[in-house]
Amino acid sequence: MKYGIVLTYTVTPRWLALSREQRNAMRATHLEPVFAAHADRVRARFFDAEAFTGRCSDFTVLETDDLGAYYFLIEALRDTPVIAEGYLTFGEVFLGVEDGFQAYEQALAAGAAH
Numbered sequence: 001m002k003y004g005i006v007l008t009y010t011v012t013p014r015w016l017a018l019s020r021e022q023r024n025a026m027r028a029t030h031l032e033p034v035f036a037a038h039a040d041r042v043r044a045r046f047f048d049a050e051a052f053t054g055r056c057s058d059f060t061v062l063e064t065d066d067l068g069a070y071y072f073l074i075e076a077l078r079d080t081p082v083i084a085e086g087y088l089t090f091g092e093v094f095l096g097v098e099d100g101f102q103a104y105e106q107a108l109a110a111g112a113a114h
Contacts, residue, residue: 002098003064007074008049008056008091015087026087030080034073041069056091063098 015023035044043063050057064070074090082088097103 001065001100001103003067003070004096004098005062005064005070006059006092006094007062008059008093009088010057010091011088012086014085015082018087026082030082031077034076034080037076038069038073041066042073 018026035042041064045061047059047061048057049055049059062070062073077083083090
């Protein structure tokens with residue numbers, strides 16, 4: 001099964017107090033390597049949202065066939081200074097199964113659904 005995950009997050013005033021150069025360096029040093037290390041199992045796309053909602057500043061859409069790989073990605077992110085030192089906080093997480101009803105109907109037809 002393919003899973004879609006929307007991970008909302010908010011950058012903190014501490015992050016915004018950094019210069020754009022410092023933020024870019026933090027991203028390059030700490031975040032990009034984590035996403036790159038998991039790219040073979042978790043696809044990520046990044047979206048800015050602060051102009052459209054007050055609930056979060058940004059969100060990431062993740063796709064994976066392996067929820068364990070997603071979990072390890074989140075744990076690795078939590079180990080970075082960006083999260084551990086309070087530059088960014090995670091918010092709501094939405095998880096869905098791509099065309100889950102179709103997989104269920106196929107399982108029903110095969111007699112494999114419980």
